[in-house]
Amino acid sequence: MDYIVTLDSRQEAALQAIADRFIASHKWDAVKALKEMIVLNGHLQERLDAVESRRRARG
Numbered sequence: 001m002d003y004i005v006t007l008d009s010r011q012e013a014a015l016q017a018i019a020d021r022f023i024a025s026h027k028w029d030a031v032k033a034l035k036e037m038i039v040l041n042g043h044l045q046e047r048l049d050a051v052e053s054r055r056r057a058r059g
Contacts, residue, residue: 007015026033 022037023030023033026036
């Protein structure tokens with residue numbers, strides 16, 4: 001990771017609520033939720049990499 005993100009208290013509370021809902025959707029199995037998040041992040045990273053490749057090809 002290239003940088004550290006700092007959240008204010010409002011952002012932290014919003015993130016916590018989203019995390020709670022995500023884990024609840026996995027029947028409070030944090031490991032299962034984490035595994036899904038890793039897979040989702042992998043898919044997103046692939047898409048970002050593809051966009052970046054297209055930008056470099058054009059530029």
